[in-house]
Amino acid sequence: MAIWSGRSEDRNVRSFVLIADINFSPRFIFSKATFTTTIGLLQQSLSAILIMSNRAPAIPSNVISVVLSFVQDRTTWNSVCSANKEFYEAGRGMTPPWPDTKFKLGPNGTTKSLKFSPCGSFLACGANSSSPYLLSICDRRGRLTRLICHTSSISDLSFSKNGKYLASVSASDTFIRIWPTNSTGLPQQSDKKLLGHWRRIQCFDFAPNHSNILVSVDSADIKVWNVETEGCTHRFYSGGGPNRYIGTIRSIYFPLPEIKITSASL
Amino acid sequence: VTSGGFLIRTCWDDLSGTIARDIVDMPGLGQEVQKSAFAHCGSLLAVSSYQRDMASHLDFTLYDMKTMSVVQRVTIDDCIPGPFTPFTFSPNGKMLVFDVGLSEILVFQVGDLNIRRRLLRQHGSGRVSASAIAFDPCSQFMAFVWWDNYVRLCTP
Numbered sequence: 001m002a003i004w005s006g007r008s009e010d011r012n013v014r015s016f017v018l019i020a021d022i023n024f025s026p027r028f029i030f031s032k033a034t035f036t037t038t039i040g041l042l043q044q045s046l047s048a049i050l051i052m053s054n055r056a057p058a059i060p061s062n063v064i065s066v067v068l069s070f071v072q073d074r075t076t077w078n079s080v081c082s083a084n085k086e087f088y089e090a091g092r093g094m095t096p097p098w099p100d101t102k103f104k105l106g107p108n109g110t111t112k113s114l115k116f117s118p119c120g121s122f123l124a125c126g127a128n129s130s131s132p133y134l135l136s137i138c139d140r141r142g143r144l145t146r147l148i149c150h151t152s153s154i155s156d157l158s159f160s161k162n163g164k165y166l167a168s169v170s171a172s173d174t175f176i177r178i179w180p181t182n183s184t185g186l187p188q189q190s191d192k193k194l195l196g197h198w199r200r201i202q203c204f205d206f207a208p209n210h211s212n213i214l215v216s217v218d219s220a221d222i223k224v225w226n227v228e229t230e231g232c233t234h235r236f237y238s239g240g241g242p243n244r245y246i247g248t249i250r251s252i253y254f255p256l257p258e259i260k261i262t263s264a265s266l
Numbered sequence: 267v268t269s270g271g272f273l274i275r276t277c278w279d280d281l282s283g284t285i286a287r288d289i290v291d292m293p294g295l296g297q298e299v300q301k302s303a304f305a306h307c308g309s310l311l312a313v314s315s316y317q318r319d320m321a322s323h324l325d326f327t328l329y330d331m332k333t334m335s336v337v338q339r340v341t342i343d344d345c346i347p348g349p350f351t352p353f354t355f356s357p358n359g360k361m362l363v364f365d366v367g368l369s370e371i372l373v374f375q376v377g378d379l380n381i382r383r384r385l386l387r388q389h390g391s392g393r394v395s396a397s398a399i400a401f402d403p404c405s406q407f408m409a410f411v412w413w414d415n416y417v418r419l420c421t422p
Contacts, residue, residue: 098407102418111411114398123400123409125417138417222276234278236287246289247270253304253311253331 064090071097095121095140103142113156118163119185126154126168135168135179137187147189149177158204160211165227167214169201176204176216178227194225196232205252217249267302267311271295273331294336295329307359310337310376314353314364326364328379338379342366352398356405361422363399363408371399371410373422385420 064087071077074097081091113126125136133154135147152172159166166179166187176194179187197218204216214225217238224234240246267273277286298315305311309331316324328337342364353364361382362374371385399410407421 098419102416104416111397114400114409114411114417116400116402116409118403120403123417125398125411222274224278233280234285236276236285238274240272240289244289245270246272246274247268247299249268249274250299251267251302251304251311253267255309255331 061086061090065094068094074098098140103138113154113168115157115159115166117159117166117181117185118161121185122187124157124159124166124187126157133170135187139186145186147179147187156201156204158206160206160214160227161208162211164211165206167204167206167227169204169216172200174198174200174218176201176214176225178230192230194227194230194232196223197221202249203252205254208254215252215254217252219248222249267292267299267313269299271299290334292329292334295327296325301353303354304331305355305359305376306357310355310359312353312355312362324366326374326379328362328376338377340379342372352410354399354401356401356408356422357403358405360405363401363422365399365410383422385422 068077068080068087068091071080077091077096081088111125113124115124116122117124121140123138125138126133133149133152135149135154135157137145137147139145149168149170152170154168155171157166157168163181163185166181168177168179169175174195174197177190178192178194179190180192181187194214194216197216199218199220202217202219204214207213207215212226212228213233214227216223216225220238222236222238223232225231226233238249271292273290273292275288275290278284295313296315300314300316302311302313311329311331313327313329314324315327324342325339326342327339329335330337353362355362355376360376362376362379363371364374365371372381373383373385374380375382397411399408401408401422405422407419409417409419411417
């Protein structure tokens with residue numbers, strides 16, 4: 001009898017124990033207890049076990065999904081999914097790990113912006129190559145989507161916290177491009193723009209609790225936008241006044257509201 | 267946060283239409299803020315600023331926005347100065363990654379700014395800095411881009 005234990009890479013901590021009997025028939029038992037993680041051992045052994053397990057009784061689909069979410073590299077993913085029919089079927093409906101530790105996103109040139117989507121399935125990259133300036137989005141299967149966007153190199157990117165929008169600004173444009181995402185979270189080509197700044201945008205960010213609200217800053221103004229309606233709802237002067245130099249704004253921060261828990265008992 | 271070391275606090279109310287705004291000094295932050303980044307959780311701000319007399323010396327400061335005080339400051343003696351030198355917090359707020367521009371990326375442990383790991387780039391073209399760094403939402407690995415526009419994924 002061999003026992004392996006591990007933890008799913010999912011945010012919700014899910015520890016499990018993998019037990020294989022002497023005939024290498026896997027048996028999976030979930031446990032909330034945290035065991036010593038032996039990731040390397042599990043990944044090395046998993047393929048061999050699964051090859052042997054083709055004769056074993058069917059493995060529950062929820063067990064398969066947990067085990068696959070535990071696999072972190074593409075090579076192991078491929079070997080596991082090709083070793084067992086049930087895992088192969090389940091793997092087709094899941095997002096595999098990133099394909100490699102090195103891959104090319106776009107044409108040669110300096111890249112100044114790189115952001116993961118909130119779901120972790122997409123990586124957006126603003127390439128500074130030559131016109132047309134491209135926004136490249138890579139998914140975990142290595143597929144590239146390219147969006148034509150600004151008239152100069154992209155200087156910053158930001159996903160809304162719920163992944164509904166991707167916003168980008170360039171080094172010289174005075175507007176913000178908004179890319180709505182589809183149901184999988186992939187940004188789509190769009191003509192949506194937030195117009196109204198007179199100077200180059202220094203920094204911007206989405207509000208953490210309201211995905212429709214975006215705040216942007218140029219050298220003179222702070223603007224609050226409603227992304228849905230593409231309208232500027234508030235505008236503030238960002239300077240310190242004629243007799244007070246405070247410099248240019250470097251970053252924006254939204255303090256998260258404090259959660260207060262009150263309890264009472266009789 | 268401004269390059270002059272000030273904090274602009276702004277609050278608006280959509281229902282009443284009221285706007286409140288003030289500017290406060292951030293003691294100890296200095297006057298030469300090159301780049302700054304906020305932690306995704308907590309109240310920490312990371313700031314990089316170059317020393318005027320020695321351009322290759324960079325001060326790296328962790329600032330607590332709640333107490334308005336410097337938590338920790340380290341000086342990196344040998345780095346390539348530039349306004350676009352990327353650094354970023356991990357989403358779980360435990361790590362701070364900074365590219366010193368010498369084919370080396372430093373992974374700091376947030377709290378005491380101890381260097382947790384050095385990621386060395388293997389490339390024959392000398393001192394080249396990463397142009398962008400990003401963490402995945404679970405903080406398990408990070409991606410960075412070198413000059414040739416290749417994305418590398420690695421565990422921090």
